[in-house]
Amino acid sequence: MIKFTNVNKWFGDHQVLKDITLEISRGEVVVICGPSGAGKSTLIRTINKLEPIDQGEIIVDGFNLMDPKTDLTALRAEIGMVFQHFNLYPHRTALKNIMLAPQKVRGLSKKKATERSLELLKKVGLAHKSDAYPIQLSGGEQQRVAIARSLAMEPRIMLFDEPTSALDPELINEVLDVMTSLAREGMTMIVITHEMGFARSVANRIIFMDNGEILEIGGTLDMFTKPKHQRTREFMSKVLHIPVANNNHEDKPEEGG
Amino acid sequence: MDFLIEQFGNWKFYLIGAYPKGPLGGLSINIAIALLCMIISFFIGAIFGMGRLSCRRYISYPCIIYIEFVRATPALLLVFWFFLFIPSVLGTNISLFWSSVIALSIYSTAYQAEIVRGGILAVPRGQMEAALSSGMTRFQAARTVILPQAFRMMLPSFVSFFISLFKETSVIYIIGVIDLTQAGVIISQRQPDRMFASYLCMAIGFFVVCFSMSRVAKTLEKKVGILDLSSYRPTVCRTDLSLYPRGRGKSAA
Numbered sequence: 001m002i003k004f005t006n007v008n009k010w011f012g013d014h015q016v017l018k019d020i021t022l023e024i025s026r027g028e029v030v031v032i033c034g035p036s037g038a039g040k041s042t043l044i045r046t047i048n049k050l051e052p053i054d055q056g057e058i059i060v061d062g063f064n065l066m067d068p069k070t071d072l073t074a075l076r077a078e079i080g081m082v083f084q085h086f087n088l089y090p091h092r093t094a095l096k097n098i099m100l101a102p103q104k105v106r107g108l109s110k111k112k113a114t115e116r117s118l119e120l121l122k123k124v125g126l127a128h129k130s131d132a133y134p135i136q137l138s139g140g141e142q143q144r145v146a147i148a149r150s151l152a153m154e155p156r157i158m159l160f161d162e163p164t165s166a167l168d169p170e171l172i173n174e175v176l177d178v179m180t181s182l183a184r185e186g187m188t189m190i191v192i193t194h195e196m197g198f199a200r201s202v203a204n205r206i207i208f209m210d211n212g213e214i215l216e217i218g219g220t221l222d223m224f225t226k227p228k229h230q231r232t233r234e235f236m237s238k239v240l241h242i243p244v245a246n247n248n249h250e251d252k253p254e255e256g257g
Numbered sequence: 258m259d260f261l262i263e264q265f266g267n268w269k270f271y272l273i274g275a276y277p278k279g280p281l282g283g284l285s286i287n288i289a290i291a292l293l294c295m296i297i298s299f300f301i302g303a304i305f306g307m308g309r310l311s312c313r314r315y316i317s318y319p320c321i322i323y324i325e326f327v328r329a330t331p332a333l334l335l336v337f338w339f340f341l342f343i344p345s346v347l348g349t350n351i352s353l354f355w356s357s358v359i360a361l362s363i364y365s366t367a368y369q370a371e372i373v374r375g376g377i378l379a380v381p382r383g384q385m386e387a388a389l390s391s392g393m394t395r396f397q398a399a400r401t402v403i404l405p406q407a408f409r410m411m412l413p414s415f416v417s418f419f420i421s422l423f424k425e426t427s428v429i430y431i432i433g434v435i436d437l438t439q440a441g442v443i444i445s446q447r448q449p450d451r452m453f454a455s456y457l458c459m460a461i462g463f464f465v466v467c468f469s470m471s472r473v474a475k476t477l478e479k480k481v482g483i484l485d486l487s488s489y490r491p492t493v494c495r496t497d498l499s500l501y502p503r504g505r506g507k508s509a510a
Contacts, residue, residue, distance in 0.1 A: 048390050077392030087387035091405050100401060101391035146387075153391055 001026045001157065001188055002047060007056035009042065016042045017053065018212040026156075029189045031199040031220075034209035035235065040192045043209065044159045047190070048079045061156060077105050080150030084162040086142045088134040094121065094145045095130040098152045105153065113152075120148040124178050140171030144178055151182075158182065160191040194239050200224065208232045260454040267444050271458060274435045281354075282435035284462045290358055291423040297362040299415075302369025309374050320370070327367035333428040336360040340432040357429040365422050372418060376411035377403060409481060416474035420467050437462050 002024040009017040016039045024030055032040045045051040046058060049065050049072055058065040063075045089097050098117035102108045108116070121127050124144040126137075134142055143163055150158060160179065164172045176198045183189055183202040193199065199206055199220060206223040208216045208231075216229045224240070227233045274282020281289075308320035327335070339360035343351050351359075380403050388398035430439040438459055445455035 050386055050390060073392050073394055076390050079390070081387075081390040083383055083387065085383055087381075087383035089384065089387070089402055089406075091409065101388075101393060104397050104401065105392040149387075150391065 001028075001061055002190075003057075003059045005057040005059075007046065007053050007058060009046070009051065009053045009055075016212050017046070020056070020214060022207070022214065022217070024188070024190065026188055027186045028204045029183045029187075029191070029202050030205050030207060031203040032190065032192045032207045032209060033194055033199075033235070033239070034215075037211075038209040039212040040209050041161055044161060044190055044192060047157070047159060048076050048081060050081075073105065077101075077153050078156050080147075080153060080155035080158040082143070082146050082150055082158070082160045082163045084166050086134070086139075086146045086166075088142055088146055088149070090134050093131050093133055094126065094137065097134070097145060098149045101149070102152050117148070117152060120151055121145070123151075124148045125174070138171060139167045140174045143167065143175045147175070147178055147182075157188045157190070160189065160193065162192050164193060164195055196224070196239055208235065210235075260451055261457070263451070264444070264454045264458050267455075267458075270444065271437060271440050271462060274440055280435070283440045284437040284466070286354070286429075286434060287423060287426045287436050288466065290354070290361060290426045290429065291419065293358050294361045294365050294422060294426075295419050297358070298365040298369045301362070302366045303373050305366060305370035306373025307377070309370060310377060324367045324370050327364060328371075330364075332361065332364045332425050333431055335364050336428055337431050339363075353429075353432055353434050356432065357426075357434060361422070361426065361429075364425075365418070368418055368422075369415075372411050372414045373407070375414070376407035379410050380406045412478055412481060413474070416471065416477075420470055423466060423470070424463060 002022075004020045004022040007017055007020040008015065018039075020043065032043065034040055042051055046053050046065070047060055053066070056066075060075065061078055063070050065075075088094075089100070092100065095114070095117050098120055099110075099113040102113045102116065103110065118127065118130060121130050124147060126141055126144055126148070129137060129141060129145075134145070137145065147163075163179070164175050167175065172195065176195060179189070179191070180198065180202050191198075191203070203220045205217060206220055207214055208223065208227070208229070210231055216223070216227060216232045218227070223232070224236065227236055270283060272283045273285050274280065276282065276285075305320045305324060308316050309324065311317045311320075336357055340353070340356050343349075343356060343359075384402055384406065385398055388402040389395070393401070427436055427438040429436055430442075435443070441455045441459040444458075445452040448455075
């Protein structure tokens, strides 16, 4: 469904994506992790062309992103995106945040858009907050509204750019629950996150990136228990708070998890 | 206090000049010109402000040149220059009133353009990204997401610019319009020993209008709802970012 072929991208002299080749199929949930500055965000932002690439080819759901004739708005309407800082429209209520794109892009009538938006708010457990402005919502609630806003376009792919890293620890689960149920419904999802519990329960594959490269791709269990790359091992042991099976670390005592 | 009461006997001249026998003047002409200029330059300024942000150089460069040129020119000069320029080029005479309106509109357009530009730039990038990624075109995003937020943020700047424009309108005396300052000067010359009193009256006139305007603006801002900028930021950071977090000192451990 999404196919990267030898994708390269530079910011000035700095190469942020190095020869990325990757294929993601329909219904798959892929988690991307890696240290900051690894190019994770840039990678998923190329999928809806918020970031253009310099070399290579990306084909998303039949759209060739390098073709200048590609209808970007039509492509973006099929791809939902959820941001780290929510990016809700602060001058509109929760309901109106969700209604906007279906009305403007899909041309839904006000009545139909309202109906669908209320349904989605219910789905994320916020039906009672439909008239609240973003400022009146907690971080977790804002992010759930943002997810509902993306779902209102009935996308075929959902991109999540660190959806929980700006949240209070206590609010993370409510967002992850919504994402988990979405994954169970068969949505194609690409998620940048360091929530390994979430990755363990829903991800089909984990991608580890460092320095603009994909260092390792593997099944969820493999990546947790026997990552091949030394760099992946170090990173995993840090995010999991335990030394991952690694000969060099065997004699050390386990750190608190 | 007698001298002030004596001055207030001339209130009609301060407020409307020689009207209805002569041309309109006094405080009312300052208000009329400031209002007209504000409205005209709001629309043209919005176009120039957005034009300056355009990524197409043949649009942005002319806007930059216009804005920078006008901002580097005193209003007084513009008023005087237009007064001489229009009759000599168009060959027709134009009333002093409209000549000053055109000149001051051109002057304030440049400033309003900068306010509009600042307001648009103050909307976080994520807003445009969120709108684009939901499939909206740039135009739709600008109209429904960016500009409504930008205008709310611009409101205080508009008000303060309007107040300074209102005071700036006193430069129209140079072409012979009898505005509030000029009316005061005329009265003061009738009684040179009471000069300070008429200058005090002018100050009162300007103060009353400016002060009530900033009061009106305050309530307007509350009504329209200036955006709380913290709503752009994640909740966790809200207390971290403020200089004096709530509860500081109480729970110092």
